[in-house]
Amino acid sequence: MLKTSVIIPTFNRPAELTNCIQSILTQSAKPDEVIIIDDGALTALPLQKECTERGIRYLYIKKEKPGLTASRNVGAKIAQGDIIFYFDDDVVLSSEYIEEVLKVYDEDQGKSLGGVEGVMSNITPLTTSQQFRKIFHMIFLTVGLKEGKVLPSGFVTDFGIKGVPLKKVQEVNFFHGYAMSFRKEIFQEFAFDEKKYQRYGLGEDQDFSYRVSKKYKLVVTPEARLLHLESEKMRPDQERIGRNLMIHRFVFFRDQVKKGWWSWVLFWYALTGFVLFRVVFIPLSFNKVKLRRAKGILKGIKDILLGKVQGVQTINV
Secondary structure (H helix, E strand, O other): OOOEEEEEEEOOOHHHHHHHHHHHHOOOOOOOEEEEEEOOOOOOOOOHHHHHHOOOEEEEEEOOOOOHHHHHHHHHHHOOOOEEEEEOOOEEEOOOHHHHHHHHHHOOOOOOEEEEEEEEOOOOOOOHHHHHHHHHHHHOOOOOOOOOEEOOOOOEEOOOOOOOOOOOOEEEOOOOOOEEEEEHHHHHOOOOOOOOEEOOOOOHHHHHHHHHHOOOEEEEEEEEEEEEOOOOOOOOOHHHHHHHHHHHHHHHHHHHHOOOHHHHHHHHHHHHHHHHHHHHHHHHHOOHHHHHHHHHHHHHHHHHHOOOOOOOOOEEO
């Protein structure tokens, strides 16, 4: 039987962390260990006694230097399981999440499978305006037809873009970090890139999983469901998010996707559509948060055009 480790990086969200661990305690297939990597200031260890009483090894690591990307690597180094799960501290798992993921691994006798992810069940149907927006994004190659795929433009088709959950197991070439899992041996070859992605994680999950997908198969199973209750606590400034979002997209394309001069044509075409929507259309809503992010996007574009994103780019929010 496969042994499992759960790694939860956290930063000053004790209530969310408690809810996440509580959902782990209700699993039909409980993990062998839970590893909490704390970049904040937890004053108590949520549900430590309850985990120990159920035979779950409970490890707490307090890091001196904060950084989600580093936390992921620290967890992978000390995890003892055959399968390593990463969960954001603001997710709540369905009671059979881990069991359903392990079923997919068990069926992979040849071990060609590198990772498995579940699906968000709190996806809402697209509104009419969102449907029109999706068409706009598809025209500009910032969104494709199949979720979980990286496009030749360097942009990606996120999960949930269709407004309905997936209905069958689907092969993908990137994961979202809120709930992903990998075989332990993957980490003998791959690590999350701490040089490019420091402090607040923005793209480190996509970068890592896409590199893994070039050698091993990644799949998403709809039988493993969760709620991602995205917390607004400890979110960095929206303007910096916008800037770093843009720089991440450029660096990801340049280092992972680009294949030739024609790739740059696709990238800049897609970027034009992305900026047109984010900087021209969104401000018409007069939403202050979106306006600040749009301002940051323009700053990121400026940095790219001025050649300030050279060599190894530290995306440091």
